[in-house]
Amino acid sequence: MTAVDLRVAQRPNAPVTTYRYDEYDAAFVRERVAEFREQVLRRLSGALTEEEFRPFRLMNGLYLQLHAYMLRVAIPYGTLTARQMRRLADIADRWDKGYGHFTTRQNLQYNWPKLVDTPDILEALADVEMHAIQTSGNCIRNVTADHFAGVAPDEIEDPRPTAEFLRQWSSLHPEFSFLPRKFKIAVTGAEHDRAAIMVHDVGLRILRNERGEIGYQVVVGGGLGRSPFVGKVVGDFVPREDLLAFLEAIMRVYNRFGRRDNKYKARIKILIHEKGIDEIRAAVEAEFAAMDRSVFSHDPAEFERIASFFAPPPYETLPETSSALRTAKLETPAFANFVDVNVSAHKIPGYAIVTVSLKPIGGIPGDATSEQMRVLADASERFGFGEMRVSHEQNIILPHVKQDDLFALWRLLEPAGLATANAGLVSDIISCPGLDYCSLATARSIPIAQAISKRFADMSRQRRIGKLGIKISGCINACGHHHVGAIGILGLEKKGQESYQITLGGDPTFSASIGEILGPGVTADQVPDVIEHLVDFYLAEREEGEAFIDTWRRIGHVRFKDVLRREGEDGADI
Amino acid sequence: MALISEGRFVEDAWRRLADEEALPKTGRVIVSLPRLEHALEVLGTESALGVIVPNTTEPSSLIQALPRLQLILISFPAFSDGRGFSLARLLRRAGFKGELRASGRLVADQYSHAIGCGFDTIEIPEDLAERQDEGQWCAALDAYSMSYQRGYTGRGSILEARRRAARS
Numbered sequence: 001m002t003a004v005d006l007r008v009a010q011r012p013n014a015p016v017t018t019y020r021y022d023e024y025d026a027a028f029v030r031e032r033v034a035e036f037r038e039q040v041l042r043r044l045s046g047a048l049t050e051e052e053f054r055p056f057r058l059m060n061g062l063y064l065q066l067h068a069y070m071l072r073v074a075i076p077y078g079t080l081t082a083r084q085m086r087r088l089a090d091i092a093d094r095w096d097k098g099y100g101h102f103t104t105r106q107n108l109q110y111n112w113p114k115l116v117d118t119p120d121i122l123e124a125l126a127d128v129e130m131h132a133i134q135t136s137g138n139c140i141r142n143v144t145a146d147h148f149a150g151v152a153p154d155e156i157e158d159p160r161p162t163a164e165f166l167r168q169w170s171s172l173h174p175e176f177s178f179l180p181r182k183f184k185i186a187v188t189g190a191e192h193d194r195a196a197i198m199v200h201d202v203g204l205r206i207l208r209n210e211r212g213e214i215g216y217q218v219v220v221g222g223g224l225g226r227s228p229f230v231g232k233v234v235g236d237f238v239p240r241e242d243l244l245a246f247l248e249a250i251m252r253v254y255n256r257f258g259r260r261d262n263k264y265k266a267r268i269k270i271l272i273h274e275k276g277i278d279e280i281r282a283a284v285e286a287e288f289a290a291m292d293r294s295v296f297s298h299d300p301a302e303f304e305r306i307a308s309f310f311a312p313p314p315y316e317t318l319p320e321t322s323s324a325l326r327t328a329k330l331e332t333p334a335f336a337n338f339v340d341v342n343v344s345a346h347k348i349p350g351y352a353i354v355t356v357s358l359k360p361i362g363g364i365p366g367d368a369t370s371e372q373m374r375v376l377a378d379a380s381e382r383f384g385f386g387e388m389r390v391s392h393e394q395n396i397i398l399p400h401v402k403q404d405d406l407f408a409l410w411r412l413l414e415p416a417g418l419a420t421a422n423a424g425l426v427s428d429i430i431s432c433p434g435l436d437y438c439s440l441a442t443a444r445s446i447p448i449a450q451a452i453s454k455r456f457a458d459m460s461r462q463r464r465i466g467k468l469g470i471k472i473s474g475c476i477n478a479c480g481h482h483h484v485g486a487i488g489i490l491g492l493e494k495k496g497q498e499s500y501q502i503t504l505g506g507d508p509t510f511s512a513s514i515g516e517i518l519g520p521g522v523t524a525d526q527v528p529d530v531i532e533h534l535v536d537f538y539l540a541e542r543e544e545g546e547a548f549i550d551t552w553r554r555i556g557h558v559r560f561k562d563v564l565r566r567e568g569e570d571g572a573d574i
Numbered sequence: 575m576a577l578i579s580e581g582r583f584v585e586d587a588w589r590r591l592a593d594e595e596a597l598p599k600t601g602r603v604i605v606s607l608p609r610l611e612h613a614l615e616v617l618g619t620e621s622a623l624g625v626i627v628p629n630t631t632e633p634s635s636l637i638q639a640l641p642r643l644q645l646i647l648i649s650f651p652a653f654s655d656g657r658g659f660s661l662a663r664l665l666r667r668a669g670f671k672g673e674l675r676a677s678g679r680l681v682a683d684q685y686s687h688a689i690g691c692g693f694d695t696i697e698i699p700e701d702l703a704e705r706q707d708e709g710q711w712c713a714a715l716d717a718y719s720m721s722y723q724r725g726y727t728g729r730g731s732i733l734e735a736r737r738r739a740a741r742s
Contacts, residue, residue, distance in 0.1 A: 024732040027719060035717045039683065047705050052681050055654055138654070168722045168732070174690025175663055175726070178656025255660045292667070295725030301740055302733060 017387040018079040019164045019309045021129045028171065029126045032133055036060045037119035044116075059139055059177065061107075061132025062118055066439040071110045071118055072135040073125060075390050077145035077163040077187070078106040078397075082377040082386040087128040089373035095121050100373070102358060102366040104430055104481055105184070106144045106390045107135050111437055133171060138179045140170035140251070144186045146194045147391035150310060151399045153347045157206045157214060159187040159195070161307040162243075169244055176251045180258035181266035183251070184223075196392060198222045198231045198512035199484055201268050202250065205510075207237060215239045220250060220280070221272035222512070224478035229269040230512045232277040234284060241298030242288075248296065249287040253280065313385040313400055318350025322403035335410050337459065338421040343406065346399075352406060354384075354398040355391070355423035356413060362454045363417075364446050365431040366394030375416040383409045393430055393469075395423060424467040426535065427453040430481055434474030434491060441474035443491025443498040448472055448527050455528040456535075465535055468548045471506070484508035486548045487531060488515040500527050504534070504560055505552050516557050519564045530564060537563045575677075576703035578685075578696045581712035583703065588624055588645060604647055607631065614642055626677070629657040633664040640670050647697075650678030659691040666692035666727075682706045685714040690726040 021029070036056070043053040061072040073088070080088075088108055092100050095117050096110040103109055113121060125131055135142050143166045145159040146152065166185060170176070176183075188195040189206035197203025203219035215237040222231025238246045254268045257275075272280050329336035344353040356376065359365050368376070376396055380388050383405045389397035401409055413419040422428045429452060432438065434445030449472050456462050471485030475492070482488030488503035500522050503515030522530055535548075537560065542551045552560060577586045588602045593609060597616055604624035605613045613623055624645030627636070636646070646665060648658040662674055675695045676688050679702055688696055698706075724731045 022736070024720060024735060028722070028732070031718050035683075038713070038717075042710070047710060048681065048683075049705075052653065052683075056683050138656075171722050172718070173723060174687045174721070174728075175659045176656070177687055178654050178659065178684075252660050252663075255656055260655060260657075290667075292725070299733060299737065302736060305736070305740075 016309055016311070017313055017385055018081060018160075019076075019306060025168075026126075026129070029129070029131050029133070032060070032131065032172070033119060033122045033126050036122060040115060040119055055137055055178070058137035059134055060118075060122065061135040062113075062115070063136055064439070065111070065437055066435075066441075067437070068112050069115055069118070070437070071113045071121060071132060072103070073108045073110070073130060073132045074135045074142040075106045075108060075130075076142060076167050077149065077160045078147045078390040078392075079149075079160060080388045080390065081128075082381045082388070084128045084130055085373050085377040085380070085388060087124060087130070089370035089377070091121055091124055092370040092373070099367055099369045101364075101433065102368065102390050102394045102396070104392045104394060104432075104479065105135075105142060106147075106392060107142060108390070109433075111433075136182075137177075138181050139177045139183065140166075140173065140179075141182055141184045143167050143170065144184075144195060144200075144392065146188045146190055147389040147397050148194055148344070148353060148399070149189065149389075150312065151346050151348075151351075151353055152190050152192075152194075153345050154191040155189050155347070156191070156208050157189040158307070158310050159189040159204075159206055160310050161303060162189075162204065162206065162216075163187045164306050164309075165244075165303060166247070169247075173251075176255055179251075179255055180260045181263060181268075183254070183268065185247075193509040194391075196481070196484065196508040196512075198510065199224055199228070199481075199508060200231065202247065203231050204243075209237060213239065216243055218246060218250075221269040221277070223267055223269040224481055224483045225267065226264055226476040226478070227267075227270065227273070228478070228483040228514045229273060230514065231269075232272065234277065234281050240303070242293065242296075243298070245291055245293045245296040246284070246288055249284045249291065252287055253283045257283070312348075313387070315348045315351060315400070316402070318348075318402065318404075320349045322350060322406075325403045325406055328407035332407070334419075334421070335407060337463065338410055338419055339406060341421045341425060341463065342423040348400075350403055352401050352403050354401050354406070354409065356396040356398060356418050357420040357422050357428060358395050358418075359422060359428050359453065360417055360420045361422075361427060361457050362450050365429050365449050368396070372416050372418055375412065375418060379409055379412050382412070393424075393428060395428070421459060422462060424469070425462040426456050426465050426468045426470060427462060428469075429453060430469070430471040430485070432473050432475075432479035434472075434480075438474060438479075440477055441491070442476075442493040443474050443500065444524070445472045445474035445480055445489075445491055448489060448491065448500065448524060451524075451528045452531055455532055465539065466547070468535070469506075469508075470531070481508065482506070483514045484512065485515060486552070487534065489527060489531075492521060494521065498524050500524065502527075502530060502534075502564075504557060505549060507549055518557075519561055533563050534560060575697045576700055578698070578708075578711050579694065581685075581708070581715045583708050583711075584695075586697070588622075590626065602644070604645060610639060614639060624673075627661075629655065629661055631661060633661065633668055636665070637668060640665075640668060643670070644672040645675060646670060646672065647675040647677050648693075650676055650680055653679045653681055653684065659687060662688075662691040662693050682710040682714040685711055686718060686728060689715070689728040690721065690723070692727055 150158040186195040186200040199222040205217040218235035219231035220234040384398040431449040435441040472489040473480035473482040484506040502518040506515030602622040626647040
């Protein structure tokens with residue numbers, strides 16, 4: 001432990017807000033690191049060929065990228081403590097170039113680690129109960145959850161105990177570590193879906209039935225990539241005691257029958273598309289019926305043990321609204337804008353949920369420097385019980401801030417470049433790393449995000465436009481989730497030139513839909529113009545309080561296509 | 575081929591029979607799946623019979639034969655093809671008590687997965703055995719003290735251990 005760690009660990013008012021490892025968890029992660037250390041040595045000695053080493057390094061989060069290795073660290077269900085965030089900062093300084101990149105799946109990526117250093121990095125993570133296990137590879141990936149878990153007013157149950165339960169169950173699974181392809185699970189326990197469960201291999205939605213019992217709606221076969229699909233319901237209400245058995249049945253059907261002849265057709269969504277959901281449901285139900293479910297029988301004591309870690313922090317009893325906040329907003333307009341845009345309602349009176357945008361105007365979406373990470377850690381300790389969340393929109397959430405403290409928090413964030421008041425607005429762009437980092441990419445995505453962000457640099461204009469999700473991917477693998485962006489941008493390569501295909505009408509929530517292609521691709525230079533015209537057209541057409549996607553759904557895709565066509569006639573080569 | 579059992583390279587007591595070879599009256603022979611039915615008819619219960627099956631085999635197609643089989647060898651066309659793990663598990667669930675063997679280019683790092691799913695032995699090509707010696711297979715068995723899953727063979731279950739600790 002460093003001196004800072006020691007100080008934090010001894011802090012008397014630091015409540016437990018996330019899962020803490022017991023001796024078994026700690027031993028498991030240490031053993032995983034030791035095993036990987038040996039695997040690296042065996043790779044270097046030639047005992048393992050690169051082909052043999054590959055799945056094992058991937059299942060420990062290590063990718064070979066365009067320029068270097070990339071290490072993807074799991075932030076299970078997006079929850080981070082101040083101590084953990086500081087460790088991420090330390091790792092960025094010691095083994096990387098002083099920054100990290102938060103991804104769309106609640107992971108953090110380091111872009112420049114050396115292979116021989118990775119066991120030490122994993123060891124440093126294990127010290128603070130973190131790991132990079134199964135953030136990559138053809139296995140069950142890091143389980144994600146609603147980033148407002150535990151604090152959202154619309155919540156039925158905190159999804160994180162379920163996600164932690166699944167993290168453990170899926171870790172180094174003997175049977176399901178060599179699947180046809182990767183397998184992603186997301187959990188939400190709220191009425192609004194902030195975890196994009198409809199576009200995961202398995203999406204779990206916590207429900208309460210008429211008798212007050214908790215169960216799960218199980219959605220299967222959603223996904224983005226080159227063949228986007230919205231998931232289909234395979235179980236309407238799976239009782240908690242059957243959840244593991246039901247998932248095991250899905251995994252076994254997928255492991256046995258998922259295609260392995262073509263990696264682009266190997267996800268479970270393709271199996272379901274080709275066989276039909278009815279056939280797959282029947283296969284899952286038959287497998288479920290044949291299993292010895294006593295093995296999986298729900299252990300309420302174990303679930304309660306896990307859930308107890310996610311107990312609410314010791315909130316104060318406060319009035320519903322804060323007069324200090326009201327005053328500060330009146331006196332400081334920039335702060336007022338921040339509150340109006342980046343602060344969400346909290347289930348406890350007098351508290352607020354703060355979204356810290358990692359999308360400064362013209363910046364790289366999702367990147368944070370080690371200094372910013374430390375500021376966030378400090379901010380969470382001073383104002384939020386030492387807890388943070390990572391959202392799939394690549395922002396950081398401070399989930400429990402007193403409204404009275406919002407102004408002081410803002411003053412701490414502002415000089416660190418962490419007070420951009422654009423959460424959910426047009427410049428809060430989701431983007432993959434693209435051709436600047438990624439060996440799969442066919443086009444750049446970060447510079448496109450930066451150009452759009454600069455085009456809409458006028459914050460008052462952004463607020464007038466309102467919530468609007470732009471998502472950018474640099475290739476058809478769709479890491480930037482462009483299919484579910486209200487405006488999606490896909491970078492392709494055509495005859496040696498970057499070409500950007502625009503889609504409209506994507507929606508990642510329960511009302512999920514895949515965006516429709518607007519027309520022929522445009523050049524990188526044209527993208528900001530096209531986006532601006534689409535946004536202007538929306539502003540002209542929208543009805544009171546109508547979001548972009550609602551206007552698009554109401555007036556239809558063709559009207560938006562006309563905008564692009566007119567744009568072409570004006571001289572642009574589109 | 576090299577055969578690994580309990581972390582050691584061991585002699586193979588079984589002989590894999592080519593389809594054109596006559597069935598011997600005694601001894602331990604492994605036949606191909608298409609030949610299984612015939613072998614079951616011809617051979618008496620005094621000879622030990624094994625079968626090699628592809629990893630796509632439907633377990634129900636082997637149910638009748640299970641009590642007569644002393645070895646089932648599941649082939650792994652690629653080490654990264656995990657279908658054999660599910661098939662092993664299903665054969666154990668169907669009540670198969672004999673030796674379950676994985677055959678292919680499996681690496682030592684998969685040993686505990688194989689044991690967990692019900693395999694007893696693994697056979698790998700000689701060139702792989704040269705690179706991945708006995709020490710590596712033996713070490714792989716001890717890489718983890720416990721596992722999170724319940725109902726898989728081999729290591730103790732963390733869930734069970736927690737349950738015991740909570741009771742005491």
